[in-house]
Amino acid sequence: MLSSLVLAATLAAAPAPRSAAQAQTVVHVPKLDALAGLTAFLERAGTHAALLRPAAWRAELHPFLTIDPTRPETLTAVGLDPAGPATVSLRTDGRVSCMRVSDAKVFQAKAAEAMTQAGGEETKSATTKGVTTVSTTRSAGGAMGYALKGTDVCAYGATDEGGAALLKESVKLVGKAPAADARLGKVAGVAFLATGGAVLGLDGNATGLKVDGTTTKLPLPPFQAKAASPYAAMKPEGLLFSRVAVAPAGVSQAVGSLRANIQSLCASCPKEQVQATTDAVAKQLTGNMLVSMSNVQVRGSLRAPEARFFAVKQALAAEVKDAAAMKSALEPLGKLPGAKALEDGWALTVKGGTVQVRQKGKHLVVGNDDAVTQATMAALPETTAKLERAADFSLDPKLLARGLSQVSLADVLSDENLAAMFAVSSELGPLLARSERITGWLDSAPGGAHRFFFDWTLPESK
Incomplete structure (x- = not known):
C-alpha cells in the first residue's frame, strides 16, 4: 500500500511531456518562461564555447517557426504561449515539437506562411474529431506539418520517408493528455533531457550550471x-x-x-x-x-x-x-x-x-x-x-x-x-x-x- 502511494506521489510530481514514440532523445521544458536562469549561464558560457550558445539550439525548438524562449514576444508573434510547456522529440525520421498555443488563428497563419516558403506541393488540411491537421512536402525534401487540438499543437519536420508516420504521431500526441514521466520525476530542473540511458535535469544562473541526473552507462x-x-x-x-x-x-x-x-x-x-x-x-x-x-x-x-x-x-x-x-x-x-x-x-x-x-x-x-x-x-x-x-x-x-x-x-x-x-x-x-x-x-x-x-x-x- 505504501509503495503504491509513493509511486503515485512520484508520478504526480513528474513532468508530463508529450513525447513521441521511438524518440532517441527527448527535451522537455515544463514552463518556457522559467528558462531565464539556465539561459543566463548558457549565454555567458557560450562566449567561450560556441556549442553552448542559446543561438546554437534555439532553431531546434520548432521544426519550421523561429522562436526564442528568452524573448516572449517571439512566441506570442507566432501564436505560441511563452509560459507554456515544450517537448521536442528527436527520431531517426525527423522531429516533433509539442507546445501550447495562445492564439490558434495566429499560429495557423504563421504556419501557413512557413509552409508556403518551404515551396512544396499543395498543402493538405483536415479536421477530424476536433483535431485539425495540416501537412505538406518541402521542395528541399521531406515533409512538415502539425496537429492542433484546442490549445495543444504538435508540429513536425520529417525526412523523405517520415512524413506520414510523424503526422500520425502528432495527432496521437494532441489527442490525449500527456502522461507523467517517472524518469523525469527523479531529477530536478527547469529543463529535462532524456537520451540513451541518461536523464538530466538542468538549471542554472549567470554563475553556475546545475545538472541532476541518472544513468545506466x-x-x-x-x-x-x-x-x-x-x-x-x-x-x-x-x-x-x-x-x-x-x-x-x-x-x-x-x-x-x-x-x-x-x-x-x-x-x-x-x-x-x-x-x-x-x-x-x-x-x-x-x-x-x-x-x-x-x-x-x-x-x-x-x-x-x-x-x-x-x-x-x-x-x-x-x-x-x-x-x-x-x-x-x-x-x-x-x-x-x-x-x-x-x-x-x-x-x-x-x-x-x-x-x-x-x-x-x-x-x-x-x-x-x-x-x-x-x-x-x-x-x-x-x-x-x-x-x-x-x-x-x-x-x-x-x-x-x-x-x-x-x-x-x-x-x-x-x-x-x-x-x-x-x-x-x-x-x-x-x-x-x-x-x-x-x-x-x-x-x-x-x-x-x-x-x-x-x-x-x-x-x-x-
Missing part, C-alpha cells in the same frame, strides 16, 4: 553510503579529488579495474598470481576509498597504454579492515618481476614507470607517481567523519583544460577515443580554463544505474 561499481569515512574531512586538491564508499558487492570490481591496468603494463607478471593477490586484497577493504589525481603530464604517444596510465599523476587510498592481514595479502607482490621492497610496501617496475603499493596503518595506497603518493599518505587523517554522499568529487576545470590540451594531433588521427578528448578540448577547453570549479556527487540507483549531480561554477560576473 557509467562503468562504475555500486556505491553504498557508510556511517563514517576516514577520508571525509580531507581537503580536496588537484585535478580530481573523489571520496567514495563502494558497496561490498562492488569492491572486487573496483580492485579488478586497477588489476587490469597493472596487468596490461606487466606482461611478464603471472596472471594467476596477480589475480590471487588482488582477490586477497579486496577481501581486506571496507569500501571506503579516495582517488587523488594531481595533474596531467603527457610523455609520448597516448596510443600506448603505459603513456595513458602514467599521464595522469594519481594515487588511490583505501581503508583496510585488518592491517596485519593486509600486509600478508601484499607479500606475494615481492615475487613479481621488477618488484622492489619498500619500508612500507612494494615498488613495481612496469612498462612506462613504477607503481607503488604502500600501507600506512589501516590505509592501502597505490600510486603511479612518487610525489602524489607521498602527499596522499601524508594527508591521511587519523579520525573518521561523516561522508554526506556515497561518492563525491571536486574537479579543477583549469587543470582539466590543461590536460586535455596535451592530446596530440597524431594521436587524434589514429584513435577514436583520443579524438573525442580532442573534440572536448577544442569545444570546452576555453570555457574550462575560465571556470572556477566543478563539484558533485554520485550514488547508486536501482537496476545497476547511478544517480549523480554536479555544479559547474563560473567566476562572479564583473
